[in-house]
């Protein structure tokens with residue numbers, strides 16, 4: 001098995017005609033070409049969990065629901081995350097918030113980076129997501145990629161692709177550099193803490 005860190009690229013939307021697949025695949029291709037981590041797509045469609053209905057926060061008791069357990073296990077096995085962040089009513093999607101409410105210990109002390117898309121590049125949703133992740137004791141990166149409405153419409157209506165927007169491609173590298181720095185540092189910290197606990 002590879003000893004590289006594992007990074008999940010998490011899609012935040014589930015609707016049939018979503019745009020999300022395009023930025024997710026674009027970032028996956030760029031990231032995989034770097035060879036510095038094992039990158040994979042994590043699609044919320046594959047984790048159709050109920051609206052939160054557990055007796056208490058997963059911080060206090062694990063949630064005994066088949067889909068939720070699979071979701072928590074996936075988040076647990078990853079060392080870092082890239083959220084493909086849509087903006088719904090100036091915030092993150094309900095699907096992503098619900099999914100995040102179903103984990104607590106699994107993403108703790110792990111970093112997260114962001115590819116936002118929407119009117120202002122999904123910036124309002126990304127800012128709110130950063131705050132939510134801090135409560136989950138995660139480390140959100142400063143660097144992010146913001147895909148604004150002009151390139152989105154260019155792709156949705158005028159047959160353009162990410163390759164037509166050089167400035168977007170140029171912003172992926174710095175984001176991944178920062179994410180991987182935090183991924184390595186926090187993984188070493190978690191491993192140290194686990195060793196100290198076992199001693």
Ligand SMILES: Cc1cc2nc3c(=O)[nH]c(=O)nc-3n(C[C@H](O)[C@H](O)[C@H](O)COP(=O)(O)O)c2cc1C
Nearest residue numbers: 013017018019020086087088089090117118119120
């Ligand atoms: C319920 C809903 C609310 C939206 N609110 C916003 C918004 O606040 N800001 C924005 O930039 N775009 C907003 N949009 C437009 C989305 O940016 C656009 O539909 C985008 O494609 C959504 O991501 P998805 O295709 O992956 O679902 C909204 C779309 C939906 C469906």
